[in-house]
Amino acid sequence: MKYLNILLLLFVVSTAVRAQSSLLQNPYSRDHISLNGPWHYIADPYENGYYNYRRKAFDEIGNKKGGYYDNLKQNNPMSLIEYDFDHAPTLDVPGDWNSQVEKLELYEGTVWYQRAFVVSPEKGKKYWLYFGAVNYEAHVYLNGKKLGTHKGGFTPFQFEVTDLLHEGDNFIVLKVDNARHQDEVPTVNTDWWNYGGVTRDVLLINTPDSYIQDYQLKLNPANNKEIRGFVKVEGEESEVKVAIPELKVDKAIAVDRNGYASFAIPVKKVVYWSPENPKLYEVQISSSNDMVLDKIGFRTITTEGTDILLNGKSVFLRGISMHEENPFLPGRLRGEGDIKMLFQWAKELNCNFIRLAHYPHDEKALKLADEMGLMVWAEIPVYWTISWENEATYKNAEAQLTDMIVRDKNRASIMIWSVGNETPVSEPRMKFMGGLADKVRSLDDSRLVAAALEVSQKEGEMVWTCDDPLVDKIDLVSFNEYAGWYWLTPSELSKIKFEFDIDKPVFISEFGAGALGGFHSEDRVRWSEEYQEDLYIKQIKLLTEIKQLRGVTPWILVDFRSPRRPHSVYQNFWNRKGLISNTGDKKKAFFILKDYYQKQEEAYK
Ligand code: GCB
Structure with a gap:
C-alpha cells in the first residue's frame, strides 16, 4: 500500500509537470513579446517558499497555500501570508543578481522571481515561454501551475503554455537556485563568479498551430557547391519552402511522415563566409502558414x-x-x-x-x-x-x-x-x-x-x-x-x-x-604590466618555433571576477590575466599580442 501511494504520488507529480518542448529554432525571428524588465524578487536561503517546515515540497504534497508560486495576495487583513511579491524589490531581467544587489554579491541559493503581464491569446495559435538562460536550476510556474524545471545555466529552454494563458492578467513565478553541487555541470570548483539569476532574455513567443520548429542550412563539407539541410515542422504540412533570394534559390520540399524535409540544393556562385568578408545571405523558410527569416553564412572548415x-x-x-x-x-x-x-x-x-x-x-x-x-x-x-x-x-x-x-x-x-x-x-x-x-x-x-x-x-x-x-x-x-x-x-x-x-x-x-593594470615595475616583478608584457614576448618567441x-x-x-583570487593588493577577487583591466585600460601586453597578430595576418594572406 505504501508503495502504491508512492507510485501514485510520483504519477501525480510527473503528470503535473509539462515536458519541455523541442527548442524553437531562431526564437527572435518569431512573433513575440519580451518579458524583460523589472521582476520582483525574494531571496529565500532556506527555500521556505518551496518546502514546508517538515521539508516536504509544497509541489509534491499539493498544498496550495504554501508555495510562493501561488503568488497569494493579502486581500483580507486577517489572512496570514508571509511573502508579498507586489511589494518586493525588483531585479532587472536579463541580469545576474550578484551585480545588482550588494547584499547578493556572494549569495548562492534560491531567489524567487515574479512578474505579471497582460496578453490576449489568439485562437489557433500556440504560445511558448522561452528563457535564454537561467543559472543554474529553474522551477517555472505560470499562473500558479508548474511548467517544469531546467538545469544548466547557459542554455535556453522553453515550455508550451497555450492552454494556461489567461485572457488579460497572467503571472510567472520562478524559483532560481545557483547553489553549486559536486555532481553538476559545472561542478563546485571553477575560476569564475557563480552569477545567479535570469541572465538572458525571457520571451513569450507565438507561432501558428502548425509551425516550423527547426531547420539547418550549411555547405556540404565535401562539396562547396551544394547547400544541404533540413526543415522540421510540427503539425499537418506536406511541403515547405526554402528561399535564398540572392542565390536565386527558391525550392519546395516535401515533408516526410516525421515532419522532416531534407534537401541538397546545388548553388553556383556562393560568396563564402570568412573573417575578411563575413557574407551572410537572407534565408526564408516557410510553410503554408509560418515563416522564419534568418541570415546564414556558408563556409567549410576542415x-x-x-x-x-x-x-x-x-x-x-x-x-x-x-x-x-x-x-x-x-x-x-x-x-x-x-x-x-x-x-x-x-x-x-x-x-x-x-x-x-x-x-x-x-x-x-x-x-x-x-x-x-x-x-x-x-x-x-x-x-x-x-x-x-x-x-x-x-x-x-x-x-x-x-x-x-x-x-x-x-x-x-x-x-x-x-x-x-x-x-x-x-x-x-x-x-x-x-x-x-x-x-x-x-x-x-x-x-x-x-x-x-x-x-x-x-x-x-x-x-x-x-x-x-x-x-x-x-x-x-x-x-x-x-x-x-x-x-x-x-x-x-x-x-x-x-x-x-x-x-x-x-x-x-x-x-x-596576471597583471594589475597601472602597476609598473622596471624589474618586471609579478603582477606588474611589465611581467605580463615580458611573458607575452617570450611566449610568442616560443610559439613561433612550433611549426604545427x-x-x-x-x-x-579582460580581467574578470573570481572567488579564487582573494589577494587584497593585486587581485581583490579579480583574475588579473586580462589584456585589458577592469577599468577598460589596455595593459602593455595587449600591444605585444596585437603586433604578433598583425604579422600572422600578413604571413597567412
Ligand atoms: C586555466 C583555466 C581558466 C583559469 C586560468 C587561470 O587554466 O582554464 O579558467 O581562469 O587557468 O587564470 O588560472
Whole structure:
C-alpha cells in the first residue's frame, strides 16, 4: 500500500509537470513579446517558499497555500501570508543578481522571481515561454501551475503554455537556485563568479498551430557547391519552402511522415563566409502558414595534416579567450551593446577568432560574431574535475552540449565545438569526454571538435608536449599551458621547447599571466604590466618555433571576477590575466599580442 501511494504520488507529480518542448529554432525571428524588465524578487536561503517546515515540497504534497508560486495576495487583513511579491524589490531581467544587489554579491541559493503581464491569446495559435538562460536550476510556474524545471545555466529552454494563458492578467513565478553541487555541470570548483539569476532574455513567443520548429542550412563539407539541410515542422504540412533570394534559390520540399524535409540544393556562385568578408545571405523558410527569416553564412572548415582550412585555405586562428562578463558592472553581459564592446576589443587586437569560454554564451553573441567576422570556439562547462562516473552528470553534460549545438548550428562563425577544459586524464574521464566528442560528431559534421587539454612534460627533458589520449578523438592538439606563470618564470622560457609528433594542427587554447593594470615595475616583478608584457614576448618567441601551430587564444581579453583570487593588493577577487583591466585600460601586453597578430595576418594572406 505504501508503495502504491508512492507510485501514485510520483504519477501525480510527473503528470503535473509539462515536458519541455523541442527548442524553437531562431526564437527572435518569431512573433513575440519580451518579458524583460523589472521582476520582483525574494531571496529565500532556506527555500521556505518551496518546502514546508517538515521539508516536504509544497509541489509534491499539493498544498496550495504554501508555495510562493501561488503568488497569494493579502486581500483580507486577517489572512496570514508571509511573502508579498507586489511589494518586493525588483531585479532587472536579463541580469545576474550578484551585480545588482550588494547584499547578493556572494549569495548562492534560491531567489524567487515574479512578474505579471497582460496578453490576449489568439485562437489557433500556440504560445511558448522561452528563457535564454537561467543559472543554474529553474522551477517555472505560470499562473500558479508548474511548467517544469531546467538545469544548466547557459542554455535556453522553453515550455508550451497555450492552454494556461489567461485572457488579460497572467503571472510567472520562478524559483532560481545557483547553489553549486559536486555532481553538476559545472561542478563546485571553477575560476569564475557563480552569477545567479535570469541572465538572458525571457520571451513569450507565438507561432501558428502548425509551425516550423527547426531547420539547418550549411555547405556540404565535401562539396562547396551544394547547400544541404533540413526543415522540421510540427503539425499537418506536406511541403515547405526554402528561399535564398540572392542565390536565386527558391525550392519546395516535401515533408516526410516525421515532419522532416531534407534537401541538397546545388548553388553556383556562393560568396563564402570568412573573417575578411563575413557574407551572410537572407534565408526564408516557410510553410503554408509560418515563416522564419534568418541570415546564414556558408563556409567549410576542415583540417589537412597540420593545417586548418577555411574554405580550403590555410588559416591561423588569431584568437583571444573571453568570459561572458562586463568588467564595468561587474557582472554578466546584459545585451548586445555589452557583447559588441568585447568583440570590438578583440577586433582591435587584430583577432579573427574568439574562444567563448567556458560555457555557451548568449545566442546573440554568435549572431554578432557572424556579422563581425569573428570565428568562434564554443564550449560547455565540463571544467576541471567533474563527477566522471555519475551517469546523470554525463547526461546533463550531453544535454547542455546538444542544446548548444541545436541552438547555434546555423552560425557560420562557429568553427570548433569544445567538449571541456583542463580535465584530468583517467579512464572514466576518457569515456565521458570521448562520449561527448562522439555526440558532437553525430550531431554536426560541419565543424571541428576540440577540448582545452593540458600540457605534459617529456620524461627528464625540458621538452613539452600534449600526450592526452583524447587527442586521438578530436581534430586539434589543443591545450592550455602556463609556462612563465604557474611554472617557470618568463626569463626561463628560452630553456624549453614544445614538440609534437602527431599530424594534426596544434592549438594553444590558453597561456597568460596576471597583471594589475597601472602597476609598473622596471624589474618586471609579478603582477606588474611589465611581467605580463615580458611573458607575452617570450611566449610568442616560443610559439613561433612550433611549426604545427595554427592558432592561439591567450587567457584572457579582460580581467574578470573570481572567488579564487582573494589577494587584497593585486587581485581583490579579480583574475588579473586580462589584456585589458577592469577599468577598460589596455595593459602593455595587449600591444605585444596585437603586433604578433598583425604579422600572422600578413604571413597567412
Ligand atoms: C586555466 C583555466 C581558466 C583559469 C586560468 C587561470 O587554466 O582554464 O579558467 O581562469 O587557468 O587564470 O588560472
